[in-house]
Amino acid sequence: MTRFPRGAALAAAVLLIAGCSGGDDEAGDGKASASSLASQKLDWGRCKATPEGPAPGGDWQCATLKVPLNYTNPDDGTIGLALIRSKATGDDDERLGSLLFNFGGPGGSGVSTLPSYAGLTSELHERYDLVSWDPRGVAESEGVRCRSDKEIQAGESVDATPDDTAEEAAFFKDAADFGAGCEKAAGKLLSHVSTAETARDMDLMRQVLGDEKMHYFGISYGTELGGVYAHLFPRNVGRLVLDAVVDPTADTVGHAKNQSVGFQRALDNYLKSTGQDPEEGTRKIEDLLERIDAEPLATTSGRELTQTLATTGIVLPLYSEQSWPTLTSALDAAEDGDGTELLALADGYNERDPSGRYGTTTHSQRVISCLDQKERPTPEETKKLLPEFREISPVFGEFLGWDTAGWCHDWPVAGLTDSPDVSASGAEPVLVVGNTGDPATPYEGARKMAEELGEGVGVVLTWKGEGHGAYGSGSDCVDSTVNSYLLDGTVPKDDKVCT
Template sequence: MARFSRGATLAAAVLLAAGCTGGTDERADDKPSDGRAPASSPASQELDWGRCKATSEGPAPGDEWQCATLKVPLDHTNPDGGTIDLALIRSEATGGDDKRLGSLLFNFGGPGGSGVSMLPSYAGLTSELRERYDLVSWDPRGVAESEGVRCRGDKEIQAGESVDATPDDAAEETAFFEDAAAFGAGCEKAAGKLLSHVSTAETARDMDLMRQALGDDKLHYFGISYGTELGGVYAHLFPENVGRLVLDAVVDPTADTVGHAKNQALGFQRALDNYLKSTGQDPEEGTRKIAALLERIDAKPLATTSGRELTQTLATTGIVLPLYSEQSWPTLTSALDAAEDGDGTELLALADGYNERDPSGRYGTTTHSQRVISCLDQKQRPTPEATKKLLPEFREISPVFGEFLGWDTAGWCHDWPVSGLTDSPEVSAPGAAPVLVVGNTGDPATPYEGARKMAEELGAGVGVMLTWKGEGHGAYGSGSSCVDSTVNAYLLNGTVPKDGKVCT
C-alpha cells in the first residue's frame, strides 16, 4: 500500500519524460520566543565540501557537484541533547563571485524524496539560475543519507504488494490493516527516537540552520509539491529570514488527512479526464472502461513476462505514474491497451517505477520516509468504520482512484507508534517578503485549488499567485516560457509579477 506522493514521484516523472502530508508541529513549547533557532544550536559550523560519493539512492554525480554534512539537533527544543547528520549537495554558481546572489535551496517533495540524488538530474532545467546561485539540496531528516528510515526488507515489500489496498471482504480488510500495523512496527524498530523527530516543522528549523551554515542572510528557496508545504511552514516560523521563495505544484495547507485524499482523487481524475480527451475518448465512457478493467484485474490478476502478477493495486499505481507528465500519456495508452489484451507487463513496469523497484527486486525507501514524516505530521486518523462511510463520496469524486485513496486515509497511519501533531500546517507569514506561488490547472497530485489556498494563507502582500493553464505535476521547466521567464525574473532580479498573472 502506498498513497500517491506529492513530490517523490517528480523524479519518476522526470525520468519518464527523458526516456503529499499532513500538518506540522506547532506546539507552543517547540517555538523559541524570537522565532529563530536556539542560540546553542550548531548553526555556526562550517561545511566541509568535498567530492560526492555513491549513495543508496544512486551513483556519484559529476565533478561539478560537492557534498557535505550538516549536524542538527535531533530535538530542536533540546539542542544539547544529541545531533543527527544531514547530507547536502551543491553546485557552485558559474557566473563568478561578482554575480553570485547566494544559495538556492531545493526540496523536490514527497515527503521523503532525496534531494542529494534528485538535484543533479534536475539541474539541466535551471541553467540560468545556476549562473547566479549555488544550487543546493539535501536529504531531509529521516530520508536516504540523512538517517534514512527503512521499515521492511525487499522480500517483505514485495509480499506487501499482494495485499489488496481496496478490500472487498472481511479477510482482505484484516490483511490490509495487519499489514499497515506491521509496517508501522517496522518503522518504530528501524527509527527509534528519530520517529518522533521527523516533522515538517523540525525540517523547516533544519533549513534555517542550513541557511546560516551556507552564509546567507536570507533563505532563497525553490519548493516543489510537498516542498511547498515545507516552504510555507518555514515562512511562518522565520518570516524575517524569507528571501526569494518559489512554491510550485502547491499542497493545500488547509486540508487535513481526508481533505488531502479528496484533493488527490479530484486531481488524478481530472488528469485522467484530460488524458482521455487527448485520445479522442469521452471521459465518462473512458473512465468506466478503466474502472471495469481494474475490477477484472481484482478478480483475476494479469500475467506478465516476469512471472509476477499484476494486481488491482499495482495496476492502479501503474496508471497513476504517467499522469504526472503529459509527455508520458502515450506510455499510458500502450500499457492500457496491453492490459485490455490480457498482458499486465507494461502496467507492472510503470508500477515498479513508481515503487522504486529495480529489475533485481530491490526497492527504494522513499515511501518509507514519506510515511514516517506524514504520520508524525498528521493528527487526523480516520477509523475503518469512518472510512467506509466516506467511500461512496470518494467513488463519486473518482471511480478509478477514489476507493484507493479513501481506504488509504485509514490504512496509511493505522496503529502508528507515535501520535500525530496537527490537522493542517500553519503557513501564515505576516511581514515576510513576497512568495511566488505557482499553480498548474491540470496538476494531478497537487490540484490547482491548493495553490490559491496557499497564497491566501500566506497572507495579503505575501502570497503572489501565478497560474499556468497546463498539464502535469509542476509548472516550471514543463514547457511554458511564460512560467519559466516569470520565475527566473523573480529569482534573479527580484521582479515580483502582478498577483494573479496567468500563463497559457
C-alpha cells in the first residue's frame, strides 16, 4: 500500500545518485540538552557511499549533527543526523550564510538528493553554502526499514482498493503488519520523528552552522516543515521559500481529497495535451484499470502488473510534464496487453531497482506522517466517503480514499495533531510559490499556507504551469523572482503571476 508523497521525494527518487555517511549513534546514545548541543563542532569530511548511491564528488562534504532524541527529556540521549554541504563558490565577503534544503516526502533524503539538485541553484550557490540533511528517521539519520525486500514485494500483491471482504481483510492486515514492523525496527524513535521535532532540529542546525537567521528552501512536504519552523521560531526566520505548497489546514481526509483533485486535474491536462476529451480519456483509463483488476497484465520480467501497480505507474509521470510522452507509451502498451512499461514506472515510484531491492523512503514517510496526523478514519467511515472520492477523481479517488483508513491502521503510536500550526506573526516575509497544475500539492494549498502564515508574512507567487513544483521547471520569471528574494531580499508584490 502506498500513499502519493506530499513532497519532492518521488521525483527525487529518480535522481538519487549520491549520499554520505551518517553517524554511528544508536537512538538514545549519550545525554545532552539542545542548549548544550548548540556549541558542538561539526567534523566535515569526505562523503561516503550509501545504499542510495555512490559518494558525490567535487566539493561536497559530510558531517553528523547530534540532536536530542526527545527535546523534553535530555536523559533520553541523542541521535545523529547526516548532513551534506557545498561551500559558497563566490567571494567570502559576499557570502550570505547557509541555505538549507528539504526536498519533501516526508521521508526524502536530502543527503542523496542535494548534489543532483545543485545544478539548478548555481546562482544561489555563489553566495550560499548549500546544505541539506536526512531528517530523523530517514536514510542515514536513524532511518527506519519496516520490512524486507521480499515482504515489500509480497505487499504489492495486496489490492489497495478492496472489492470484497477477503481483499479488505488482506488490506488491513497488511497495514497492521507494516506498523508492527516499523515499531520493531524503530523502537522509541517511532515516537520522536514528528515534523515539530525536525523543525527543532533545524534550529539547532542553524546555530551549529553559525547562522543568525534561517535561510531555507522547502519543497512540498518541506513547505509544511518550513511553516512549522516559522511558527516555532518566527524571530529566527530569514529568507524562506516554500515551493509546491502543502495545505496546512487539511487533515488526513482533507489531504487525500486535495490529492484526488490535483492528480485528476493533472491527468485532465495530460489528456488535453494529447488531443483527448478528459472525460472520455478518463473513462478509457478507468476501463483499463478495471480489466487489470480482473486479470493482471503480463510483463517481460515475469512479474504481473496489478491494478494497484498500474495506478502507481500512472501517477509517476504526472509529476513532470516532460514525462507525459512516457505515460502515453505505457498506456498504449497496456491497452495492447503488455504491462511492462507501467510496471517500470511503478518500480520507479516504489524505488525498486532491477535486482529487486527497494528503497525505504515510503517507510520513513509513513512513520513521520502517522505520528504527525491525529485523525484515524475507520474502515466504516472510509467506505462512506468513497462515493465522494470517486466523484472527485474516477481514476485516483478510490485509491486515495481507502488510503485514509489503511495508511495508519492499527498504528503503534498515537498521532499528535489534526493539522499543523504555521501561524508566524512577527516573521519576515515568506515567499510561497504555487503551481496551478501541481498534481501532488494542488495550487490551493499555496493560498491556504499564505493565509495561515499571517498577514504580512505569506507572499504568494503563482506560476501557471504543470508538474510538481515551480522553481527550476522552465520559468525564467519564477527562477529570477525566487533568486532575487534569496540573494537580495527583494520581496515581490503579493500575488505576482508568472505565465
